[in-house]
Amino acid sequence: MQTDTPAVRRAPAAVPAPEPCAPRRGRPRSEAAEQAIYTAVEALMEDGVGLTDLSIERIAAAAGVGKATIYRRWPNLEALLVDVVARLEAPPPQLCGGSVQDELVGMVEYMRRRGLAKRSRWVLKSALGQLHDWPELRAVYQERVVKPRRELIRTIVRRGIDEGVLRADLDIELVCEVLIGPILLRTILWDDAPLDDPELARKMVDAVLNGVGAAPAGGQSH
Incomplete structure (x- = not known):
């Protein structure tokens, strides 16, 4: 009469240690998305589109991103456009403690x-x-x-x-x-x-x- 023998447990195969992560190239995705949005607004303006004619939908299409990507960064169109205009200008000087x-x-x-x-x-x-x-x-x-x-x-x-x-x-x-x-x-x-x-x-x-x-x-x- 054949009796059941307990199954032999096999040791789990050794998982190879992960290789060190290669350094990421290029901008992080979030930064790249913001740059694409800024560039899209500037390009639309260069083509003659006025500020009052811009919309989140139009900017998103030009930037190749979804509207949600814009709204995650800016609460509304006005906030985005203020950042765009401010970005076109050089940042104000820093006080360095000189005379x-x-x-x-x-x-x-x-x-x-x-x-x-x-x-x-x-x-x-x-x-x-x-x-x-x-x-x-x-x-x-x-x-x-x-x-x-x-x-x-x-x-x-x-x-x-x-x-x-x-x-x-x-x-x-x-x-x-x-x-x-x-x-x-x-x-x-x-x-x-x-x-x-x-x-x-x-x-x-x-x-x-x-x-x-x-x-x-x-x-x-x-």
Whole structure:
């Protein structure tokens, strides 16, 4: 009579150790998707599509991604377009702890370069110009892009007052406007005014810090 014998358990085959992961090439998928979206918006604008004519569907189709891919990164179209316009511009300067004068020159120099970029890059000029036709987008742009830059110049001015470089009896906002106003005049209102002088920022800051009057107001030179 044949009796059942317990089955012989075989040792599991040895699993070969995984080989070290090869370094990934190219951008991560998420970064590549964002780049494709940014590129699609810029390409549509270069083809003459206005900001008000853009839509999530149109951008997704041009970028070759799904709408969900966009909505995972931006809550709405306005947020995406603000990032696109901000990306077209150079990031604002970082405060490096130099002298107040050098920090002010760096801020004005940033505005000078921004003006040159606006003149040379049609997409940037077009995008900034169209913000005025879209109040909601302009409001978001002011909040996220313009206000941080204004706070940056305020920070430098406050430091200048604390260190005695700038007069403490003047309104901070007025001082900021006097320092930044000349370069804004050239880059926004007088868009044909020369900006190619690499020393322009220092000349403007020096003119404000040293004063332009030959004598104090109401006084006489001696």
